[in-house]
Amino acid sequence: MAKPPAKKAFALRLDPAVHAAVERLAADELRSANAQIEMLLREALKKRGIDVAISKQPKRGRPKKED
Template identity: 75%
Template sequence: MAASSRKAFPLRIDPAVFAAVERLAGAELRSANAEIEMLLREALKARGIEVARTDPPRRGRPPKED
């Protein structure tokens, strides 16, 4: 199993807020985790902090070498 480049941490959140995030995530066809990340990025951008996106992990077979 490859190591993830994402940081995992526990998040204490009000159940009502989390339920609202889950509803929003469902409407946007995202996971709750992806929705929270999107909301954080939007909040940072609104405050003038631009966060660069990291490259997604490569998937599939490696290219054949000749």
């Protein structure tokens, strides 16, 4: 079974005030700071006319038994 591509990990340097604002916003919207940054990036890209499709997430749990 082919695995979907993993998310790209990279270091992001942020001004501490920007990071604090992202964390507050994330807490208000019940998201992690990482998910909030991704959401903000998607919104900014869409505003500029670039629509990025959401990648298919891997299924969770134990795979079904094959007959």
